[in-house]
Amino acid sequence: MSELINNNEFGAKLYGEDIAQLPLDLYIPPEALEVYLESFEGPLDLLLYLIRKDNIDVLDIPMANLTSQYINYVEQMKTINIELAADYLLMSAMLIEIKSRLLLPKPENPEEDEEDPRADLVRKLIEYEQMKSAAEELNEMPQVGRDMLVANAYFETEVNKLPPEVNIDDLYTAWANVIKRAKQFEQHKITKSELSVREHMTSILRALKENNLLEFSSLFNEEKDPIPKLVVCFLAILELSKERLIKINQQEPCSPLYIQLEEA
Amino acid sequence: MAQDKIKQIIEVALLTNSQPLSIDDFQKMFDKNIERSTIRMLLDEIKQDWQNKALDLVQVAHGYRFQSKIEYSEFLKKLNPDRVPKYSRAVLEVLAIIAYRQPVTRGDIEKIRGVSLNPNSLKQLIEREWVDIIGQKEVPGRPSLYATTKYFLDDFGLKSLSQLPEFKDLEDSILSPSIEKDQSKDDVQEASNINDDG
Amino acid sequence: MAQDKIKQIIEVALLTNSQPLSIDDFQKMFDKNIERSTIRMLLDEIKQDWQNKALDLVQVAHGYRFQSKIEYSEFLKKLNPDRVPKYSRAVLEVLAIIAYRQPVTRGDIEKIRGVSLNPNSLKQLIEREWVDIIGQKEVPGRPSLYATTKYFLDDFGLKSLSQLPEFKDLEDSILSPSIEKDQSKDDVQEASNINDDG
Helix, strand or coil, rough: CCCCCCCCCCCCCEEEEEHCCCCCEEEEEEEHHHHHHHCCHHHHHHHHHHHCCCCHHHHHHHHEEEEEHHHHHHHHHHHCCCHHHHHHHHHHHHHHHHHHHCCCCCCCCCCHHHHHHHHHHHHHHHHHCCCCCCCHHHHHHHCEECCCEEEEEECCCEEEEECCCCHHHHHHHHHHHEEEEEEECCCCCCCHHHHHHHHHHHHHHHHHHHCCEEEECCCCCCCCHHCCCCHHHHHHHHHHHHHHCEEEEEEECCEEEEECCCCC | CHHHHHHHHHHHHHHHHHCEHHHHHHHCHHHHHHHHHHHHHHHHHHHHHHCCCCCCEECCCCEEEEECCCCCCHHHHHHHHHHHCCHHHEEEEEEEHHHHHHHHHHHHHHHHHHCCCCCHHHHHHHCCEEEEEECCCCCCCCCCEEEEEEHHHHHHHCCCCCHCCCCCCCCCCCCCCCCCHHHHHHHHHHHHCCCCCC | CHHHHHHHHHHHHHHHHCCEEHHHHHHHHHCCCCCCCHHHHHHHHHHHHHCCCEEEEEECCEEEEEEECHHHHHHHHCCCCCCCCCCHHHHHHEEEEEHHHEEEEEEHHHHHCCCCCCHHHCCCCCCCCCCEEECCCCCCCCEEEEECCCCHHHHHHHHHHHHHCCHHHHHHHHHHHCCCHHHHHHHHHHCCCCCCCC
């Protein structure tokens, strides 16, 4: 079963051990700390853990205590993984701000909860905690594909099943979706010219699959092919060799060039 | 047509279709010559007939379907061990936020989790067809709005979002037992109202 | 395990898989603790049990499967009168990636999509003869290289891959759908000249 199902109330594990079992002020070796922090989903998760570990009432957080514990963790983290630390640093700033505001003289009327600088943090913690437990509950719900399969007996017809129809627009849309999502990662520049090179790459590989060795010049038909096509074919050969898919050989200077598939 | 025959046709349709079938679908099979109430009654009978067998007839968002009882999952999994999807905590948290707070933007998700979002989490959910982009929020940058799909409901055996498990009482979760219950309820209410400033 | 239970597990596996299951598959489900002869006997029993029902247990080249009796097909067909099956979005995206980025390995596809690839997607495209393996990449693991076939071009009415809709106006269309179409023509012309590094 998944990690989430057997997880403890904090949802965090270190080397398969419950994190809650770590002694309070245990020195955590740096490599372990990274694993430790990676087992948290973020600063709110860590904060929740600290609150729960000390059995703190979230509506009455002792800010000084919590802030110093939290900052202590973040300090250690900074030395290991600054990227991971960014979100956590933001949280430290927020904790310090709350703490400093608490030190200011309190309003006359203690009934006014809105004035408590902790209120916003508490709301965030509560909301995150809700989502965290909702995620656990979702994971425990039976799911199609994991816990059950859907009846799917074969449907016999007299006619052969038609294969799915796809047209060029479907393909275009699918590609658009891929690009749209991939854009979040990196740019995939596909130009028309690259496509024709790729087409040639494929056809050269196909030809090599049939004949282990091809003469370089046999790939070019200078009489029939227009110059752009010859250029594209040449680029395809270069690209194939760059991607280490083919080898270009020559026995001796001025003898014919041969290309063959790269071998292990 | 004899009711027995109608019943058997409905049963075989359910057994051969992995997509859930609606009452409309069944009516189509009989050129609308069978009342919806008759179909419902026969579906109830089929459900009864299968009670002690290996499949359950269940109703989900898109209609009715047969599914294997959970007790068989350990065996069925072995047929296709690498087909069984498993999601990380991060992905499940994102799913929970989308399910309970939809429609949400990426920024909303990041705000609730307090940490920046790995785009891969969203991708996995979109890939599974559990989550979809349903539009853009008309704020600067026009961020995409994410929501759960009907397939999500189907796969979790739900008829509608209202069947999602309710949030646990805060008393069980974050508040220490010394706080009164009534107060915590108010806070839940309050908490869920405040989160929507983009 | 009681034989009744084994039989029920075999039955539920058959009911939930439209692909035929072999004796090997059944053995896998029970970690090879059940004799092939026992499985064969139970399959016979299941066949008997269903004799007067709507499904037949049949043996085909790759194993056993349940299929609806032919007399039901007139009704089943009405469920989707023009029962044109559809490829999932995942399959279409894999096809698009192979078309635009060929030759690619499975790893390349996964990298572009950011999620792991269900082997079934590739299988469907290979069975359709739109995609085939044209070699192995000489890196550790020697992954297969996939490319589109001539049938793919035929079925899509293309003379060559360069007739695929171009990425440039594709990107424009994502940004603003109102872009003019004529522009793409110029680009084709330009394209066959020189390749820039992607």
